[in-house]
Amino acid sequence: MVNQKNSxxxxxxxxxxxxxxxxxxxxxxxxxxxxxxxAILTQNTNWQNVSKAIEKMKEEGLLEVTALFHMxxxxxxxxxxxxxxxxxxxxxxxxxxxxxxxxxxxxxxRLFSVDWKILREELLKINGIGPETADSILLYAGNKPIFxxxxxxxxxxxxxxxxxxxxxxxxxxxxxxxxxxQDHSVYNEFHxxxxxxxxxxxxxxxxxxxxxxxxxxxxxxxxxx
DNA sequence: TGCCAGGCCGGGT
DNA sequence: ACCCGGCATGGC
Numbered sequence: 001m002v003n004q005k006n007s008x009x010x011x012x013x014x015x016x017x018x019x020x021x022x023x024x025x026x027x028x029x030x031x032x033x034x035x036x037x038x039a040i041l042t043q044n045t046n047w048q049n050v051s052k053a054i055e056k057m058k059e060e061g062l063l064e065v066t067a068l069f070h071m072x073x074x075x076x077x078x079x080x081x082x083x084x085x086x087x088x089x090x091x092x093x094x095x096x097x098x099x100x101x102x103x104x105x106x107x108x109x110r111l112f113s114v115d116w117k118i119l120r121e122e123l124l125k126i127n128g129i130g131p132e133t134a135d136s137i138l139l140y141a142g143n144k145p146i147f148x149x150x151x152x153x154x155x156x157x158x159x160x161x162x163x164x165x166x167x168x169x170x171x172x173x174x175x176x177x178x179x180x181x182q183d184h185s186v187y188n189e190f191h192x193x194x195x196x197x198x199x200x201x202x203x204x205x206x207x208x209x210x211x212x213x214x215x216x217x218x219x220x221x222x223x224x225x
Numbered sequence: 226t227g228c229c230a231g232g233c234c235g236g237g238t
Numbered sequence: 239a240c241c242c243g244g245c246a247t248g249g250c
Contacts, residue, residue, distance in 0.1 A: 046230040084247040
């Protein structure tokens with residue numbers, strides 16, 4: 001249900017974070033392909049480790065669709081070792097590249113010319129691409145207006161009494177999308193802010209902090225659904 | 226040193 | 239429909 005109070009509060013948090021962090025212009029990556037690769041490699045993984053893996057891929061000339069398509073999985077695994085789960089991720093990367101290369105000729109423009117709701121369903125059919133990875137690809141590589149829910153989003157908004165532990169991805173995503181403008185640049189910036197905030201103030205070692213820019217919002221224990 | 230990080234799948238209830 | 243074990247490295 002849309003609720004003006006929720007909309008106002010969410011937007012207000014977004015503005016506070018904009019003042020705190022400035023414009024973030026996410027996602028870190030020089031090309032759409034690099035962003036899509038990063039989205040897969042960062043599954044349950046520290047970005048620092050992913051960054052090393054991506055640098056290595058660049059050195060090997062592997063941030064290019066045709067090269068990746070022809071790369072064998074085993075060797076790819078060695079190259080991306082630093083990001084962890086490397087066997088699994090090499091397979092997932094290949095699954096995505098096979099899809100991208102065979103169905104769209106490796107063309108980013110063709111990929112994102114598809115209606116994004118259809119494209120989302122296609123991405124979710126690929127083994128190794130779940131909702132967060134699909135949405136990151138759509139939002140950050142394709143500029144589509146879909147909100148990305150990640151561990152930081154869950155943790156931050158759980159602490160603010162918006163959701164229970166067990167709220168589904170769908171449920172959380174829906175909440176943001178009905179209470180914020182349907183605008184990819186808002187979703188882009190807001191999610192980026194939440195990741196930064198999570199790293200700085202809201203990881204597991206930092207359960208609660210008065211220095212968090214969102215702390216003024218903490219005492220409002222209203223019902224949010 | 227042990228715990229943590231921007232998920233997802235497959236098999237079992 | 240959930241629940242859980244497995245997947246793995248580098249940083250602090």
